[in-house]
Amino acid sequence: MANKHVLVLGAGQLARMMSLAGAPLNINISAFDVSSEKIVHPLTQNIIGHGLNNAIAKADVITAEFEHIPHSILDICQQSGKFRPTTQAIKAGGDRRIEKQLLDDAKVANAKYAVITNRAEFDDAITSVGLPMVLKTALGGYDGKGQWRLKSTTDIDATWSESQQSLSDTPHQAIVAEEFVPFQREVSLIGARRVNGEMAVYPLTENVHVDGVLSLSIAIDESELQQQAAKMFQAISDKLNYVGVLAIEFFDVNGKLLVNEIAPRVHNSGHWTQQGAEVCQFENHLRAVCDMPLGSTKAIRHAAMINILGQDTLPKEILAMPNCHIHWYGKEKRAGRKMGHINVCGNTQGELDKALKELVAILDESEFPELKQHINQR
Template identity: 40%
Template structure:
């Protein structure tokens, strides 16, 4: 029987879109990506529409080329997503996108759904920031409400003397001030929900950040925090009638979980799943969006993932690490830019730890 090919449109054509297309092509899916950057790295595996996210003519052309729309980042203008949603199905729902693109809306939703989160206050000016600091106490973190990623738009305020500098760095943008959490570890749960409501959870990842950027993730099997993390993510899935992959970043403090942020998309802390799970987060996202049955999310090995940021080691060096798999995104090097990652797989914790340490050494050498 011949069925029509499903074409998935992706807003954004960075590495996440590239890995979505790489996962979906073998299923017979086709991809159209929209991104203003002519050299966007997903273009090699898809049809690239070059244009602005806010440009109606571009959006209309894009909508005409696809059966369904998804996105790889949160900062798509809400009006553009709504415009597209009037023409083609958009998954995950624009409501999930709207909640996650504004940190104040996101944290307010956590509170509404009974998901513990650090204390936070909206801040619109220097006086407001001073008042928020006296309310919340120090240390605290000032974050711009929108457009932040990889730690951008954030400042830690340790002393009263830091207040003015932090406000200046925010550049007058609306912010939230939140308690600095002395977490014991950072974890994330990645979950996928199909169009019919079928839900599957990946094993949680334990994440190490530095300078606000994810450096590495270790996939944790049979972790004691797994079921609590799943319970919190489920509240979001139900609230949105969610379709696709969702990631929830959590702080663990004294054995309890607090939500940091959610991402209504495939997530850097789930990259290990390409080799480490029965079905990768990328394949499951496109399966969900295309209305196909979901695949298993169980681990097929122990694994850990290392990001290559700013520079990327030679392929031969990475591949000489036992059990390592390289993903070079084909992006031009720039300080702080995610250029690729490697996942190391093994059959014991010790083997993965050894591989992880070798990969981390490579990131320091290059």
């Protein structure tokens, strides 16, 4: 099989894991740091070149590991004819206005919303969307940042004052006001789509967030929800003529799914596939963008993923646990930063639950807040 060279826009942990997954298939990865314009090796972070045009010239395929990429860079990549999925998909992932319009065009259920750029539109949104509602910046904002919750009329002026600051700080910014959805849980679906429309989806994942940041993802087997999610995945990916791995986050509202947001890339909630699926999300993304047959998305064991946030060490006892796999990202320690993750597996759901409880008994509870409580309630 001929070597393929894939250029990833972004030089973080997702490019790193793509590189690890691509090596057995003779797929070589280089990463383009969009802030420095340096071309780096995704594992060593050594500089191997400079400039976007040089990076594009050496690549067979271009893809992305995150959404917040300057449109000028996306447009150059699109002109090369090598970029997958599409720049429109990346722009939708990075701008809630485009994303909401996409969801409406694909006719998939999502929360009622309004777009706000001034006080008059803010006041109109209070009437049309209703209270309580959630305000989110259209550009930027992730892991709970750039969001406000407006619960009562007494907080209207204070909330407007806070959100208005974001409008003035960022060019072309807007606020998307969404109705507050009283959901039971958050779930996500990771799927892959080829150029010819071939599609494969992984089992749904139930997600637990702490302070707006993903803490725990557990693969679940619920056929009715799975069917709903797969139909929505097909509608969105077909609308975008998508190529690659796409993640969709949902609210589960009494057994009915509403799309919360999309991520046009490999996704944190799909890391469990490294040990829990026949072919992981990183390999399937590369297979899709390189127009190779997709690998099986079948779960081969029960699996869960725990994020390591702001810590660069773990108790050594974890290495002795047969059902645990640690994945470090090689990052410099910083409070709240995603430093790595732990995949936990079991041949049965009971084995997985037992392994999770053994793990949280070893972890420092102060470094993994609310995790022990959630796992012990399972």
